[in-house]
Amino acid sequence: MKKQQSISRFFTAT
Amino acid sequence: MLELRLVQGSLLKKVLDAIKDLVTDANFDCSESGFSLQAMDSSHVALVALLLRSDGFEHYRCDRNLSMGMNLTNMSKMLKCAGNDDIITIKADDGGDSVTFMFESPSQDKVSDFEMKLMDIDSEHLGIPETEYHAIVKMPSAEFARICRDLSTIGDTVVISVSKDGVKFSTSGDIGSANVVCRQNNSVDNKDNETVIEMNEPVSLTFALRYLNSFTKATTLSNTVTLSMSKELPVVVEYKIAEIGHIRFYLAPKIED
Numbered sequence: 001m002k003k004q005q006s007i008s009r010f011f012t013a014t
Numbered sequence: 015m016l017e018l019r020l021v022q023g024s025l026l027k028k029v030l031d032a033i034k035d036l037v038t039d040a041n042f043d044c045s046e047s048g049f050s051l052q053a054m055d056s057s058h059v060a061l062v063a064l065l066l067r068s069d070g071f072e073h074y075r076c077d078r079n080l081s082m083g084m085n086l087t088n089m090s091k092m093l094k095c096a097g098n099d100d101i102i103t104i105k106a107d108d109g110g111d112s113v114t115f116m117f118e119s120p121s122q123d124k125v126s127d128f129e130m131k132l133m134d135i136d137s138e139h140l141g142i143p144e145t146e147y148h149a150i151v152k153m154p155s156a157e158f159a160r161i162c163r164d165l166s167t168i169g170d171t172v173v174i175s176v177s178k179d180g181v182k183f184s185t186s187g188d189i190g191s192a193n194v195v196c197r198q199n200n201s202v203d204n205k206d207n208e209t210v211i212e213m214n215e216p217v218s219l220t221f222a223l224r225y226l227n228s229f230t231k232a233t234t235l236s237n238t239v240t241l242s243m244s245k246e247l248p249v250v251v252e253y254k255i256a257e258i259g260h261i262r263f264y265l266a267p268k269i270e271d
Contacts, residue, residue: 004059012143
């Protein structure tokens with residue numbers, strides 16, 4: 001089962 | 015003091031139409047380099063990044079960096095009151111709690127101003143690293159919109175696969191399945207009709223179609239769209255905005271647990 005990822009997982013907060 | 019005069023005001027109307035259903039509230043950031051926005055959708059699956067470069071405005075005055083929180087539904091209501099040929103000027107005072115949109119008809123015989131209250135929005139700014147993408151597909155934006163719309167009548171997710179044969183969009187649902195393959199083509203007459211695939215290595219990613227369908231509301235901004243993909247990374251769906259900037263949508267993939 002593929003799970004929807006969160007976009008913030010891929011980018012870092014600045 | 016902020017004063018930005020955009021002769022082709024319809025671009026701002028189109029930008030709002032493209033993002034207002036994805037994002038409710040957002041901070042517009044104004045600096046020397048341009049007018050920009052970065053915002054996530056409420057479920058934090060997609061991110062939109064808009065840039066309108068300062069040199070694309072007829073007049074651009076921004077004395078100090080300013081972040082203006084706006085409700086995009088309300089902003090869209092106001093911009094709908096501008097004619098498609100109107101010149102739009104955005105004005106704000108430093109530290110003020112409102113922004114004014116001024117609309118001028120092309121013949122200057124009608125001038126309107128609409129003042130909108132600003133809001134405090136606590137939003138996280140994300141750093142988007144420069145990435146070497148495994149595959150970049152440039153295709154007609156209307157074609158991409160058509161494919162997303164068609165496939166969403168069959169299934170909820172799409173697998174986008176880029177190989178040397180082309181780019182394949184696949185979906186399946188209760189009633190059946192569908193595949194659309196677009197091959198690279200070179201149009202002599204019109205570059206906008208071309209599908210161009212740059213591939214360093216094959217890549218296949220799964221995405222929720224409802225977000226891609228939402229992104230295609232930007233189709234009116236550009237005749238072409240670019241999809242940049244790397245394994246297990248968000249896809250970047252980019253629409254260039256003629257001579258002035260771009261709107262980029264980032265969508266997180268669905269990944270096997």
